[in-house]
Amino acid sequence: MPSPIPVAILGATGSVGQRFISLLDNHPWFKVVALAASDRSVGQKYSQATRWILNEPMPDYAKDMIVVPATVEAAQAKIVFSALHNEIAKDLEPQFARAGMAVCSNASSYRRDEDVPLLLPEINADHIHLVTQQRKNKNYSGCIVTNPNCTSTGLTIALKALDDAFGVKKVFAVSLQALSGAGYPGVASLDIADNVIPNIKGEEEKVEWEPRKMLGKLDNGKIALADIQFSAHTTRVAVTDGHLVCASVELASHAQADVQTAEAILRDFSPVESARELPSSPRPVIQVREEADRPQPRLDRLTGNGMTTVVGRIRRDPILDLKFVVLSHNTIRGAAGGSIYNAELLVSENLL
Amino acid sequence: MPSPIPVAILGATGSVGQRFISLLDNHPWFKVVALAASDRSVGQKYSQATRWILNEPMPDYAKDMIVVPATVEAAQAKIVFSALHNEIAKDLEPQFARAGMAVCSNASSYRRDEDVPLLLPEINADHIHLVTQQRKNKNYSGCIVTNPNCTSTGLTIALKALDDAFGVKKVFAVSLQALSGAGYPGVASLDIADNVIPNIKGEEEKVEWEPRKMLGKLDNGKIALADIQFSAHTTRVAVTDGHLVCASVELASHAQADVQTAEAILRDFSPVESARELPSSPRPVIQVREEADRPQPRLDRLTGNGMTTVVGRIRRDPILDLKFVVLSHNTIRGAAGGSIYNAELLVSENLL
Amino acid sequence: MPSPIPVAILGATGSVGQRFISLLDNHPWFKVVALAASDRSVGQKYSQATRWILNEPMPDYAKDMIVVPATVEAAQAKIVFSALHNEIAKDLEPQFARAGMAVCSNASSYRRDEDVPLLLPEINADHIHLVTQQRKNKNYSGCIVTNPNCTSTGLTIALKALDDAFGVKKVFAVSLQALSGAGYPGVASLDIADNVIPNIKGEEEKVEWEPRKMLGKLDNGKIALADIQFSAHTTRVAVTDGHLVCASVELASHAQADVQTAEAILRDFSPVESARELPSSPRPVIQVREEADRPQPRLDRLTGNGMTTVVGRIRRDPILDLKFVVLSHNTIRGAAGGSIYNAELLVSENLL
């Protein structure tokens, strides 16, 4: 049994930071050695600095750790998980990469960079090899690896299965997103009580672009964006965790995409071998529910420990080809769990 | 001042029945003379028979009325408002029409009949003349007039404005519907707490068909269904009142449908004259909100006393032409208020 | 018809400020001439400066008013309604009182001052005469008049009726308070979704003290605190508006306080004449509900336009004498509506 790999968490007191701390409790490969946060928290015990908002109790290992500043000196580790706000991530993440650390980031700052992998290992584990290019381009001894926006996550995984089988051409997607996606304090209770907020700033642009990179082909060190058109509406609903997306898709092979075939394709979807047996690999990658009213956030978000993508209501679309509903846990598969899965892939591919 | 027209309410104890009672309090033309409900309630005072679920207090006039059976003999009136369940409405409504009463129904039983008007007076007041045909066909001295499904309502009103101006070809619609749409007791609290239900039985079929009849042309005593393709996903969210729909539309005149023009078209939409000055006429018919995050159910559902359709977030759609969000109060404009508006049109058109 | 009295609102953009603006729309005596708020908002139109959070639409009169600073010079009026935070109120309110304005304040800063009336006109209208003393003591040409904490409000009104009839000795009170009581943004949605917060900072002290002043006797220019013991637990629940209190009371005249007598006493409670016919006088002051499960916030908070105190579940207490449940609309009777009612009393008592 090898010694555990030291990891740090940047932005450890926020809602995604808390999820990192929870998911890394008893991780078989990683050991948390530093919790970094803003000046307000530095020097305090983690349990004092943090307003814990997860249902699960705070893990014991974190309680007495002293919060350190988010600097290269203070947060030394092999892998750094970033739950930083985008503007701060933009400044800090390259410093860690330059200092030799592998930054697995949940921030959006570098997702669009040509040499930064935007990863869902189930579907595009090969994109991780962009880091070789990245190291050359930017003179990093470490690297930056990103996971997508939480709403893109489940949708893109489902689309990958359909794209492999039938070719996806167009996608309409309307999201009903959970409160935890907005961080803490995030949405004011008076804004969402007995209400829906029909917009999430900056989200639609991400959902219309990120899947195209993830479904694109890596060729000669570059990713060709997938030739798929997206139209997204994003909304916020009064749910704690779990993003639901209603999707309608047009496929290249119209004729073959009957509902039964599509269900089978989704149910049987299997990741490439390199992503299949990692500690955080979803089991199954996609679960297909057959009930008329599933998936539902409260009942299905913890499927496969929150790493599984749950799909239901697959049916013919009167305009395009297929309609379905997809659910993904936004702070597990769609945030902290995704970053950890990416880190595991880096380790297993010897890219640390 | 003419003497008021006597009206009855069938299904008076349910959630839509309650809304009828509330909206008919102090109506300038109508006087409620009979409240009919199922055997369980017959013979009791209305205030005893009913579990009142509206925010507004029960009107005084209703409290001591004795609930009568939903029969032609017991519920004598010129106009009968039906908040009956569909199977019961199917049996009972023709009996009232045969007995000379004008049935203004919120049930779906007869919406698809060729000679039954499916009315939103703002947009298709002329369809009311189907009742002449209906009386001949069915030997009614009264008639049956229907209002659409609550989710179709706001969407179709917005589409009418766009259709007149640009020609609507295709519509994607995803609804986030309120709890009151399911009646009482309706949705169990454990099913919707911290949750979304991504299906409403039978609803998508209605949303994909009803607008085509309402947007159709009346010609020679028949309605030609509008040649528009619809794809609908319907979901239930934890909101008391107010159905929200995210819509993407393809238009015939792509080029002209820029956002500013579309906003102006929607804002300036005016009903035909016959529907404009009735007591329940919405003022305005459509309100366009310019904020980035409106309409919202809690804040906007009572616009124009719950009769106005509120539209916001009008923007380009990357696949079709326009995207927008539309909100309508489901038990006012989308149910009881709509039926009352229909009844007013019958009166003003001398069709009682 | 006399010309309207000019009034100003301090803290006009916040949640209580919004309620002032809504309730003063079409007020028969008062005309809003100034809306004051913090620097962030000054110079903007009210409709642009404000994130409106009430169900009712923003009144037209306010939309284009330009927000002014909360200074004596900028917010000139006869009456000034204060929805300021306590620390700011502490500084600013005396300036307005010195400048000759009558400050009707919802802040807690001066509630405990010996010469400042803490008013619920239904029950202690005579306490308003403290302002004569106050003017002498503090050299004010105007004055400061306060209304109590929103949770104390309904409870104290119900207690007054019981105290007059039976003498109240001890009170246990547990509140279930609405979100709007915490202002905006106030409570984070992640803190209250699927949750209760079993504490509200500083609230229990207020509920244990304020009723004693309001139920005290004014004698010789001083108020003798009522000799009643209070024990309070205060909690926050996921309700938009309406504070509910479960109360158990011990009475001096144990024997007479049977449930029927107490119900009658509460139902028939009538304010002193000076408080009875003002524009905001609650009608009725107390409504007694006889159903087993009322009052409820959503169904009963708007009783008497939100000014009525609603009491239900009056029953024997196994330890003390009586138990009951009391509901009051926290931002109407318990805040802005209460301040306006106080201002009306000042006018009718010629104390401006």
Place this chain on the structure above:
Amino acid sequence: MPSPIPVAILGATGSVGQRFISLLDNHPWFKVVALAASDRSVGQKYSQATRWILNEPMPDYAKDMIVVPATVEAAQAKIVFSALHNEIAKDLEPQFARAGMAVCSNASSYRRDEDVPLLLPEINADHIHLVTQQRKNKNYSGCIVTNPNCTSTGLTIALKALDDAFGVKKVFAVSLQALSGAGYPGVASLDIADNVIPNIKGEEEKVEWEPRKMLGKLDNGKIALADIQFSAHTTRVAVTDGHLVCASVELASHAQADVQTAEAILRDFSPVESARELPSSPRPVIQVREEADRPQPRLDRLTGNGMTTVVGRIRRDPILDLKFVVLSHNTIRGAAGGSIYNAELLVSENLL
């Protein structure tokens, strides 16, 4: 390793039945051999017969079990867990006891019987010996053992610690109870959305009586009810799981009950040895939270896998001696988990 003890679940499809199924997954001593429910479900696979409402997925073992009728013949086992409605439990449970099975019941039907133990093993494990008496009296070869009402559960555990140390004399208790306590479908969403229901039928009587039996002394085969006065208000709030109780208590040893001592007494409370090392024994029995705003249902209900009683806000009461807030998971410690813990005690005491 001994072979597992066969157990059956009566009322297996309801909300408490589901919790039994979930908690018995991988139980170290018990193996579920029969799932019984009403005629509607009999003959179907459990996964088809049940509308699953728990957050945790349905355990695999249950999915394909065929639901049997709730008869002695069909539901053969050593231990029978009863999640039956009270009226049905009243009839059926004695049949199972007569047939030699140990009925561990969550129903209230027999809680008040003199020879039926009402058990919280942490605090009154010795009461289990009533079954010897019961077998004689009723000629049972099996027995009936009950757990208390979910609201009494946490409160009584906290009171036991205080009673041992200081002697409890009087208790005021106001509950804020979760939706799952009402079963499924239970509370209608329209009744609780944006609302509180200030009454739960029959609940206050239970909370005012059951703790007296559990805190009573077993002497000579009989329990002397504890001489403590209770006053309870019970309310329903929009929370999925977790009952919160605000309590004020009078103690015999006033002087000694300072806050620090009381906290220590609660924190250090330890069950009698026989209840300490069972599979479901709570660890810790009581957790004391020191934050100003805990316990909270969403954050604390799963403490100790939902078996721990969480107490916070211990402070002086201005009328009695101490105030505090107590939280208990109503369907785990307060229902299914409690019954299982009772069954484990029966086994370890050799009373099967």
